[in-house]
Amino acid sequence: MKIYLFNPKSGIYMGEDFADEDPKKRGSFLIPSDATPIAPPTYGPGETPVFNIREQRWEIRRIEDLRR
Numbered sequence: 001m002k003i004y005l006f007n008p009k010s011g012i013y014m015g016e017d018f019a020d021e022d023p024k025k026r027g028s029f030l031i032p033s034d035a036t037p038i039a040p041p042t043y044g045p046g047e048t049p050v051f052n053i054r055e056q057r058w059e060i061r062r063i064e065d066l067r068r
Helices: none
Strands: 002-006 013-018 047-052 057-062
Touching: 002 047, 013 047
Parallel strands: none
Antiparallel strands: 002 013, 047 057
């Protein structure tokens, strides 16, 4: 199963990976706490997806706003 990684402190998108299947429960996957199966939305130049852990959704932020 494809998962999407984010920085656990900032929520900034870090890339994608694949989750391992749970050896104790066939058909279930082990998803780390700093990853989600929810794909980030499309974003443009000067933007980046940021995962909102509380709301379990991606938000698009301007990179220059994150540097402040």
